[in-house]
Amino acid sequence: MAAADTSQLFHVVVLLAAAVVAVPLFRRLGLGSVLGYLAAGVAVGPFGFALFARPEAILHVAELGVVLFLFVVGMEMRPSHLWALRRQIFGLGPLQIGACALVLSGCGLLLGLRPAVAFIAASGFVLTSTAIVMQMLAERGDIATPRGQKMVSILLFEDLLIVPLLALVAFMAPAQVAGDGGSRLLSIAIAAASLAALVAAGLFLLNPLFRLLATARAREVMTAAALLVVLGAALLMEMGGLSMAMGAFIAGVLLSESTFRHQIEADIEPFRGLLLGLFFLAVGMSLDLAVVAADWRFVLLAVPLMMCAKAACIYAVARALRAGHADAMDRAVLMAQGGEFAFVLYSAAQSAGVIPGEVNNAMTAVVVLSMALTPLAILVTRGARRRRAASMDGVEPASGQSGSVLIIGFGRFGQVMSQSLLARDVDVTIIDSDVDMIRSAASFGFKVYYGDGTRLDVLHASGAGSARAIAVCVDDAGAADRIVELAKGAFPQARLLVRAYDRAHKLKLVAAGVDVAIRETFAAALQFGEAALRELDVDPGEAARVTAEVRKLEVERFELERMAGFGAGAGMMRTNTGPKPTPLTTPRRQARVLGPDGEPGDDPAGPPAPGA
Structure with a gap:
């Protein structure tokens, strides 16, 4: 008993030591943590120092790292956000995967595989490694960027694709292996029931569960509950014949609107990091060097051929959809490898008699090598990225700042709004991600980080935790929504003022609970209209009165749409195609109403407020 316990402890110590030694070394060399984990796995695995004999057992446990990672990603993907990405998930995803599957099948034929075997080999290699790509994006801070969101959308579709691919393998199986059609229909029914049960539990049980546990004020119980939700969802999907990672992702999406999401994410973060590292270690251990040596010609040809063909397809699709060269190249290099779901597909295909065992072993080695080569491919193509990084000289990143007001985004809108604060000597901190703009602002005497x-983490470094107000002045509605979500959860002490892109965006911001939402063109357009009236020789007082009436009508229309939904106030608009509108002669009312842009203000029948 003691000897067995010592052996298990020895293996744990070896894994931790391998990670602690290899990962910092590889990161120091600029090769990234993923390649460090993979190299450490090869070194301690059965084909290195042989300290582990059964890497597949560790890989099965380590897959929980991918499961936890997909859960965290799911919590960042609110249903409304997923709906906004629907065209990328079900448009860009199928287009890229279809093109890659067709070309890679041709590569399989060139390598001497039979058509059915070539198709399965290609289909497995098409499934990019979610763990590697998401880890790379996280290290670069690109998950929330437009280029990162496109890759996340494709990865989500690929995770969904594993289910029909496994079903296709069952249909391709020889008659004596495949079984009858009734069992297939039963499997589909079980999968659908598992998915429905997970969604029902997420909608009706999860939030009440965490609300009940929060009253106990026991941190460890909340952590246990978070792990229970993730692993329970993964188990339910696996029992239904679906992907564990997809189950965790769905659970994360269902909790994305929860008030407990930030607490849950913080609770599982340590487990996610450790298990994801263990996953990469196990992948490295799985690289069978004996298979590589025995079939070295096939492997030596297949790895560069598959990776280059897939990268070329991804680049071509990205450029065809009008992506820039840099974005297309970045996506092609990051997603050129096979992924962990290929192991599942190849094993199922071998069990079903669709591909022979030697092809399964060889293609598994090809996928593992492609995963190991991805960080090196990124390093080779990092020249352009380094040149961009060199252009950061003289630009100071946010770190340990503090101020009464944090201004995020310093374009035209942010520059103008800052003047009122600076006129009253308010202590402001300004951040922006546009290097050229930061340098331009510096030439005018502004300090922009x-x-x-x-x-x-950037918001914390910028002093959002001590700010009295956070002014979101970015010109990207999606980025503004993301900042609002983070600020509402992490910095409740700060008043939140947000630049709204348009009317629909302002309605969304108001629903999210921001303190002030200002439409970026509204006040300027009102002033423009008033100037037009004056140029038509309308009395200045009358022009001001008409502008105030238009402002009041706009406020009433916005309130109607806030209560009844977007578009409900369309009938209140004046158009040039209907009957001639009645002149604005609404009598003055003494009442406290919403002001120029939906904020409390004076009676709108009077002159417009200065600077409205």
Whole structure:
């Protein structure tokens, strides 16, 4: 008993030591943590120092790292955000995967595989490693950026694709292996029931569960509950024949609107990091060097051929959809490898008699090598990124700042709004992610720090935790929404003022509970209209009165749409196609109403407030 316990403890110590030694070394060399984990796995695995004999057992446990990672990603993907990405998930995803599957199948034929075997080999290699790509994006802070969101959308579709691919393998199986159609229909029914049960539990049980546990004020119980939700969802999906990672992702999405999401994410973060590292270690251990040596010609040809063909397809699709060269190249290099779901597909295909065992072993080695080569491919293509990084000289990143007001985004809108604060000597901190703009602002005497406001660590470094107000002045509605979500959860002490892109965006911001939402063109357009009236020789007082009436009508229309939904106030608009409108002669009312842009203000029948 003691000897067995000592052996298990020895293996744990070896894994920790391998990670502690290899990862910092590889990061120091600029090769990234993923390659460090993979190299450490090869070194301690059965084909290195042989300290582990059964890496597949560790890989099965380590897959929980991918599960936890997908859960965290799911919590960042609110249903409304997923709906906004629907065209990328079900448009860009199928287009890229279809093109890659067709070309890679041709590569399989060139390598001497039979058509059915070539198709399965290609389908497995098409499934990019979610763990590697998401880890790389996280290290670069690119998950929330537009280029990162496109890659996340494709990865989500690939995770969904594993289910029909496994079903296709069952249909391709020889008659004596495949079984009858009734069992297939039963499997589909079980999978659908598992998915429905998970969604029902997420909608009706999860939030009440965490609300009940929060009253106990026991941190360890909340942590246990978070792990229970993730692993329970993964188990339910696995029992239904679906992907564990997809189950965790769905659970995360269902909790994305929860008030407990930030607490849950913080609770599982240590487990996610450790298990994800263990996953990469186990992948490295799984690289069978004997298979590589026995079939070295096939492997030597297949790895570069598959990776280059897949990268070329991804680049071509990205450029066809009008992505820039840099974004297309970045996506092609990051997603050129096979992924962990290929192991599942190849094993299922071998069990079903669709591909022979030697092809399974060889293609598994090809996928593992492609995963190991991805960080090196990124290093080779890092020249352009380094040149961009060199252009950061003289730009100071946000770190340890403090101020009464944090301004995020210093374009035209942010520059103008800052003048009122600076006129009263308010202590402001300004961040922006546009290097050229930061340098331009410096030439006018402004100190602007470099920082991406959609990242929580950057907000902390910029002093959001001590700010009395956070002014979100970015010109990207999606980025503004992300900042609002982070600020509402992490910095409740700060008043939140947000630049709204348009009417629909302002309605969304008001629903999110921001303190002030200002439409970026509203006040300027009102002033423009008033100037037009004056140029038509309308009395200045009358022009001001008409502008105030238009402002009042706009406020009433906005309130109607806030209560009844977007578009409900369309009938209140004056158009040039209907009957001639009645002149604005609404009598003056003495009442406290919403002001120029939906904020409390004076009676709108009077003159417009200065600077409205």
